[in-house]
């Protein structure tokens with residue numbers, strides 16, 4: 001798909017990407033004052049939509065911005081956005097800001113939010129990433145204290161993720177005060193003696209939709225899990241490390257800071273979880289067809 005055929009949604013209208021414009025006074029542009037969601041759509045159906053809309057509400061509440069739509073309205077808009085774009089699998093981006101107003105840090109009164117949505121073809125990660133794993137680097141998590149809000153102000157995440165790219169890696173694993181939080185754009189799991197280790201969903205990480213699904217699948221299939229605060233030494237010594245996100249699904253991290261993780265190959269618990277995830281996706285899509 002190129003920019004000319006892509007149809008986006010902006011403030012009540014579906015229109016070609018090239019015709020979608022926002023004011024330079026938009027508070028998203030001026031302050032990064034807004035929140036977003038990324039929702040995968042498989043076979044033209046939004047995946048885990050209720051969960052994504054619940055998290056959107058949490059983010060909006062976190063920045064004290066009223067939700068302009070009911071969930072039923074969001075579902076209709078999203079259905080239409082998918083229908084108007086090409087690709088069986090799409091990745092939907094929803095973006096809300098506190099609207100357009102003369103620059104002043106405090107909230108403007110009586111201003112409508114800016115609502116923008118776009119769809120991009122969802123390209124799965126390269127197959128070899130699942131088969132051989134990906135490299136990651138680590139860094140100190142220097143973000144703010146409300147990482148549970150999916151804020152559009154992503155400068156720290158941008159800088160942290162670029163660190164990975166600069167080192168030929170795929171993700172940056174973050175440690176706050178020596179404790180694992182998440183990745184620059186993903187959640188991180190470890191495996192130790194067959195047990196999945198996951199950080200708690202607190203204000204230091206984004207409550208990932210894929211994170212929840214991984215824990216649900218583990219519970220349903222009797223794979224032991226432990227939620228806790230894990231220090232750097234324990235994570236580096238883990239048998240397996242994974243990253244999860246809506247666009248990357250589940251990927252094995254097989255090198256961290258140029259050292260092998262466990263055997264240096266995707267582990268058995270990863271392979272099991274990856275298969276369960278794919279199976280779940282197929283079942284859900286079939287059931288809603």
Ligand code: PDD
Pocket residue numbers: 038157182183184185186187205206207208209210211244245246247
């Ligand atoms: N990011 N943590 C951070 C900081 C993220 O940016 C993301 C996803 C996740 C995983 O959440 P989920 O499983 O709900 O996608 C965790 C999206 C994909 C993005 O910003 O493009």
